[in-house]
Amino acid sequence: MPQHPAIILVSETRADFLLDEFGRYVRDYTLLGATSAAEAEALAQQIVDDGGQVALFVTEARLPDSAVLLALHRWRVVVPTARRMVAAHWEDFLETAEALRPGLATGKYDAFLLMPRGARDEEFHTAVCELLSDWGSTVAAPEVTTAEVVAEPGNALAVAIREFFARMGMPSATYAPASEVGKAAAEEWRTTHGTEPTYPLVSHIRGGVIAPTTVRDVAALIYGRPDSIDPEGANAIVDLCIVGAGPAGLAAAVYGASEGLSTVAVEAEAIGGQAGTSSMIRNYLGFPRGVSGMRLAQRARSQAIRFGTRFFTGWEVTGLTPGADGAPHVLHTDGGDLHARTVVLSTGVTYRKLGVEPLEALVGLGVHYGSAMSVAREMEGADVVVVGGGNSAGQAALHLARFARSVTIVVRREGLEATMSSYLIKEISYHHRVTVRPFTSVVDGGGGGRLEWLTLRDSRDGTADTVPAGGLFLLLGAEPHSDWLPAAVARDDNGYVLTGRDVPAETWSDGVPPPSLGTTVPGIFAVGDIRSGSMKRVAAASGEGSSVVPLVHAYLAGS
Known part of the structure; x- marks a missing residue:
């Protein structure tokens, strides 16, 4: 068994070249060369049988004994957790690209790159490092813990x-x-x-x-309490307070702080919001190999801190007192009040509860709201059920399939087409461990101290069957997190915050509606999923978060 996780390099005629090219990784990985698909599969199987790990397969675009896409599929069956890269030689790069690139859309492999043509091809190795980083953060046990x-x-x-x-x-x-x-x-x-x-x-x-x-006790250790801001200090009243640090809130934090506004962001849970739980977002602009929600949130958080944003995690905003006659708005938390000239609401949405009492009692014991990436490794060899038909459910199912014996996506509709992006549906249809069960709901479940079984009911004929389950991941659609807002902030019938021309006409000032992202209270704005009519997409939320900052500036200039 290799001492370190293995990187298997596959080429009939260039295995030695690849072994030399990947020499920079020899300290942390065991490099193994193979000249055929069958040899690579046998190497991987031996490593698995010996209790080792394969982190990455790298293959040429042509193999002597198998079509590359078939080889990649067979390797995934042996090692579902390994990342897979095609490194095409420049002599046949254009010829093979047309045939192989569509495989990326169905998740057959993770990256298609031109093989390095000289020393220090850092673009190539950036892709390698991204794949190894993704593998290390989701599969390998951490070498260093915080x-x-x-x-x-x-x-x-x-x-x-x-x-x-x-x-x-x-x-x-x-x-x-x-x-x-x-x-x-x-x-x-x-x-x-x-x-x-x-x-x-x-x-x-x-x-x-x-x-x-509570988790809040841990979260508060990282950034402290809101009342740590000196009430008598120069920054006792901040220019901008952002409530919720998902993609919209993080974008507002980056742009607000970078443009000179004293900026504070308050997040009840972990920075990143629901998007931060996504194992891999593949359709976010600028990340051709995809990016995990955690990585995206981490980078945005670091960017915002660099410009001066101050974060408070673990503190839920329980109330908002709008300022009158130019007075600052006051946001109330159990860790103290915050005073702000402007407020951006970006609290997003929360997953709906399943409402099955025996399963609610097992939350954290095999039952999880959201994708719960940290427990995915514990699903190895288990049968897992994912409830939900949105993109987050699809991403969770594909991630869990790296570990679980089987993953069943349960949806009430007839399928996924109405609610999930096409690229995810293609990946799911191709994956040998993932199945979709339409017209179905979870009605019961239980186990001896943790989840062991579930009862699923077919809505077409009312029949129910009990299936073994080691994990239940609930991504049930969304409800706005707006109950804490005062009545002065108008919402639609579903609780989403109204903005711009959608606010009631009787609240307009001199017949003029608020700015596009402005609410019924001057100086209070709403962005992202909490806003009525929003697109419910990460990129759209980020765009609104950046777009709100000019409106904040305009309000401050006129107040």
Whole structure:
């Protein structure tokens, strides 16, 4: 078995060239050459049988014993978690591209590139590093952790904490209380507090051990409390407060701070919102090989911080008192109030509850709202059910299929075509582990301490059957998160915030509607999924978040 994860390089005549080209990776990966599809498959199977890992297949566009697309499929059956790249030789790049590139649209492999023609082809190796980074963040156990969670297996809060860390791009690991790490954390707790610890315990990046009772206790460690802003200081009243740090809120944070506005963003959960849970977004402009929601959020967060945005995570905004006669708006949280001249609402939407009581009791114990990427590895060999027909459900299903024995997408409709992007439907139709079950709903489930089975009902004839299930991932559509807003902020019948010409005409000022993203309260704007009529797409939300900043400037200039 290789000491490190393997990279298998496949070429009939250029295996030595590829081994030399990939020499920069020898410290962290074992490089293995193969001259045929069958040899590569045998190598991969031996590694799997020995308990090793294959991180990446790299193949030429022509193989002596198999069509490349068939070879890629067979390799995926052996190692579902490995990434797959076609590196076409420049002599036949144009000829093979037309035949092979459509395979990208169905998820048959991850990247199609021209083989390097000289030294330091960093464009080529940027793609390699992106694939290895994606593999490392979703498959491999972290080599270095920023946090350690101590809990017995099946602790629902520990699962939620790990998911928070995963969404924040902070590698974490879980240890049993009886482990050496667990014993050390418990002893540190006893020494500091003089009492026996409760679990989970978290050893965190700031140093020390805490015994959180909610995910918010952990989130608040990272960026502190809203009331840490000095009420008497120069920045006691910020120019812009953004509520919700999904794609729309992050875009507003980047553009607001970069244009000189003192900017604060408050997020109740992990930065990135629902988009941050997406395992791979393939149709976001500028990322031809796709980007995970976590990576996208992480980069946007770093960009916003670079320009001066201050984030507060783990603090839900519970109320908003609009300012009168030019006074600042006041946002209320359990961690203190924030005062802002303008407010951008970007709280997005939340997943609807399933409403099946036995399954609600197992949330965190095999039942998860959202994709819960941090627990995907634990689904290895299990049968998994994903409920939902949107893009997030499709992305979750494909990611889970790398680990689970089978993934069933359950939808009430007759199929996915009305609610899911075409590229995802193509990938799902091709994947040998994923099936779609239409006209179906989950009506019951249970297990001994964690999820073990589900009952699925067919709406056409009312028949129900019980199936084994090690995981249930619920992506049930969306409800706006707007209950906390005052009545002065007008909403439609479904709770989405009205903006621009959609606000009631009687609230217009001198017969003029608010700006396109303005609400019924001057100085309060809404962007992204929370806004009535929004596109419900990551790129659209990012566009609204950037577009709102000129409106904020205009309001501040006239106030």
